Amino acid sequence: MYRSSMAISPTPADFAPLLFAGEWEAALDAAVTLGYEAIEVSVRDPDDPVVISCNEAMREHGLQLSAIATGQSFYSDGWALTTGERGVRTRLDERMLRIVDMAAPWKALVVIGGVRGTLTGSESDQADQYRRAVESVQYYAQHAQPFDVSLAVEPINRYETNLLNTIEQGLQFIDDVGLDNVGLLADTFHMNIEEADLAASLRSAGDRLLHVQFTDSNRLAAGWGHIDFPELASVLHEIGYDGYLSTETLPVPDSRAAARQAIEFFTSL
Numbered sequence: 516m517y518r519s520s521m522a523i524s525p526t527p528a529d530f531a532p533l534l535f536a537g538e539w540e541a542a543l544d545a546a547v548t549l550g551y552e553a554i555e556v557s558v559r560d561p562d563d564p565v566v567i568s569c570n571e572a573m574r575e576h577g578l579q580l581s582a583i584a585t586g587q588s589f590y591s592d593g594w595a596l597t598t599g600e601r602g603v604r605t606r607l608d609e610r611m612l613r614i615v616d617m618a619a620p621w622k623a624l625v626v627i628g629g630v631r632g633t634l635t636g637s638e639s640d641q642a643d644q645y646r647r648a649v650e651s652v653q654y655y656a657q658h659a660q661p662f663d664v665s666l667a668v669e670p671i672n673r674y675e676t677n678l679l680n681t682i683e684q685g686l687q688f689i690d691d692v693g694l695d696n697v698g699l700l701a702d703t704f705h706m707n708i709e710e711a712d713l714a715a716s717l718r719s720a721g722d723r724l725l726h727v728q729f730t731d732s733n734r735l736a737a738g739w740g741h742i743d744f745p746e747l748a749s750v751l752h753e754i755g756y757d758g759y760l761s762t763e764t765l766p767v768p769d770s771r772a773a774a775r776q777a778i779e780f781f782t783s784l
């Protein structure tokens with residue numbers, strides 16, 4: 516039985532597949548009632564008083580912080596790791612280091628997902644953008660190392676970005692970063708679109724797998740689509756995965772019902 520985690524946004528978010536967006540008190544109550552052990556928060560500004568209140572309340576509720584998702588900086592502000600523009604870089608780097616600081620007391624993961632942005636322009640432009648993304652992750656990971664905080668790179672499907680779609684590309688990127696506290700986040704919703712063989716891809720991540728989001732093929736709670744989760748759960752056992760099973764889904768039919776379905780399904784695995 517894996518520890519369970521639920522992905523929420525303490526603030527209203529432009530990124531849709533999050534439960535209880537802007538309703539963190541209801542999220543924490545639901546998490547405790549349903550038996551979740553941890554919350555995964557999607558954070559735009561770590562200094563937002565709402566984010567700080569939610570962070571403190573998690574402790575009071577006896578919940579852990581499993582991971583901090585960072586994509587809102589790109590989805591809401593347009594700030595990306597691939598960006599070369601100096602002003603944007605300064606603001607984004609400052610914010611990412613503050614997010615590492617927020618993760619530190621929890622030893623939570625910092626997710627490198629949508630925040631990487633996309634590749635645009637000529638081949639040499641794209642090579643520069645890729646290099647900037649690698650160097651950014653190196654910089655944040657070096658800041659995170661003394662706190663025992665790791666970064667988790669998440670492959671995302673082709674309809675959302677053209678940078679790091681598959682597990683193989685994610686693992687290559689992690690190799691390019693070359694630091695021990697950088698690993699992989701596997702999200703089964705994206706894998707279902709990109710991977711030829713989900714089980715084989717998951718297996719290939721081995722001990723570099725730091726975090727797992729079990730989200731179904733239609734981005735609903737696990738069990739409401741057609742992904743073979745029992746097969747993937749047996750791969751996790753095989754590779755000795757000891758992280759969380761997290762649910763990051765659309766709030767359909769509503770946040771609470773989706774949260775209930777996910778943890779009941781996780782418990783059945």
Ligand SMILES: [Mn+2]
Nearest residue numbers: 669702728763
């Ligand atoms: Mn995800």
